Amino acid sequence: MIRTTLVATTALGLGLAAASAQEFTLRIQNHQSPESLSGKNIAQWVDDVETMSGGRVDIEMFYSSAIVKSAETFDAAISGIVDGDFTNASYLTGKDPAFQFVSDVMGGYETPWQFYAWLYEGGGMELTQALYEEYGMYLLGWQIPGPESLNASVPLTGPEDLKDWKFRSPPGMETMIFETLGASPIVIDFTEVFTSLETGIIDGADVSNVSTNRSMGIYDLVKHTTYPGFHSMPADHFSINLNVWNGLPEDIQRIMEVAAQKNSFRTTLDYSVDIQNAVNELQGEVTFHDWSEEDRATFREGARQAWSEFATTEQAKALVDKHLEFMNEIGLVTTGAQ
Template sequence: MLKTVTKTLAAGVAVTALLAGAASAQTTLRIQTHQGQSSSYGGAIQEFVDAVNLMSGGDLQIEMFYSSSVVPSAETFDAAVNSILDCDMTNGSYQAGKNKAFQFVSDTMGGYDSPLQYQAWVEMGGGREAVNELYADYNMTFVGAHVGGQESLTSTRPLAGVADLENWKFRAPPGMASDIFASLGAKPIVMDFSEVITALESGIIDGADASTLGNNLRIGTYDIGKHTNFPGFHSMAADHLACRTDVWDGLSERHRKIIEVAYQNVGMDLILQTLVDNGEALAKLPSMDVTTYNWSAEDRATFRAAAQKQWDVYGGETEEGKAMVASHVSFMKRIGLIQE
């Protein structure tokens, strides 16, 4: 009897030790984002980190590096490819120098009217599959994307529609955005984001392509430029979560699902937060003597048509770019944004 009890106790101890060992086995993913931890994006990302830890019972940890603290933002993708990091949570367009197709992972420029439409392309319109065909050549897996919402322009002169773009000098990012606006008569001036306020104050530019309505208010562009558009239509840059494929495939199915579910919450949180931020900003603008313009369906269609021509130019340089543009256009036709 004593021997039986002893064996039973020993077996119990062994099982307890085995379970304890399993519980203590921990997987840690090193991820970098270019977003600051104190920003609305950073707050949503921190909630993602906490949710992964909670849902995994602590056996899956995220070591998040904010504000590109390991490598410069544009080098994050390569840092993941080369095992310095495990995953990249920056922006696909940083890799457009490798292949212009990467531009269309992040922002079609003039394509979607809302972040939900873009997310629908990713989740239900073949977007995830299209992106992963591109990323597979780099041993990277596209997990998903997050985006707050459409950006609004700031201007020191009226900006009621396409006609007002003629000779409109504005701060623009390099690349496709500048070319689209230039084709409609604007005069884009490429400059760093940090130079926007000074350039507006000095009159070097008439306006700026900076950020969302809420962020524009926060950084002070409406203290100078008293004209803006809302809702936005021209740009909606989405960040991504992409992990090195061998790392992603090496995770258990349970861990992959935890990451996917927690990350989907990041996208929804940012859509909701941006909606609130923009709504609060919109309520404040009249007291600041800022005029808001809601562009007509005709003007939006004119801008989208100009954008489509540049999609073909940029996307047409590579087979991957053509495939990415075709995926977007097919989905936009499906949901009625582009007429057959």
């Protein structure tokens, strides 16, 4: 839904026509609130693009999924209802399970920087871009807040404590991973988490990172959490309708990509500080469980079994192989792990 306007001006007093310039208006939806750290950095991305383009680009950003439901944003961008989708590829696993492995390689990477490195240095962008282009979309980049933490009413000191642990899990691959490790994940709607914890239906919940969990009041109900997190690290994607993208001049494309990388890294930095501040403030109130390298490797091995089961298409298998290849390169899995 790109709109182009040709603007011509005349140099007063000289009678000379100035060079024409184009203006591009883009409508983009995200699922963040404008008050969140992610939402504030998205607003900064908008300002960066508009400023660096000298006003040639105008972006209408719609927060909190104001136009269509979050899970419908990608299709809305494909069909032209909006021009871009700044939500999460996990909504798209029904199209192809490959999207799981560009949104959250659960149990895989330990830091956002490793995940970014796979995308930009480990061959991930080429495979991921090909997947998006199959659906008429272009991937600008990611926004990774950081590792999430498991929250529990009982200690979670290592994989052995997962046995028979009843907790709220989102649907999909996560339930497969935790079942492999002996836990009892229960898919519960987000709105029912608090009641389920209060009544003892569950012993814990997978919600978000420490700072977000704290702001939501999770630690008013449970006093144990894993930190630093290791089981989940969602990457929200910045994606644009491919025809719209191809209709933009190269300098505008470059501006948008550079601004997206700035957004990505600043979001991760902002959350790392925010999460650490929350941890500092919760000391003495919440017990933090930092799993050993060996325990994380045990979890990763269980996760790898679920990856193989979940990767039922050629695109998904190719992405899993590329992740394992890079994880081997940086020492997260051993040679021959594939």
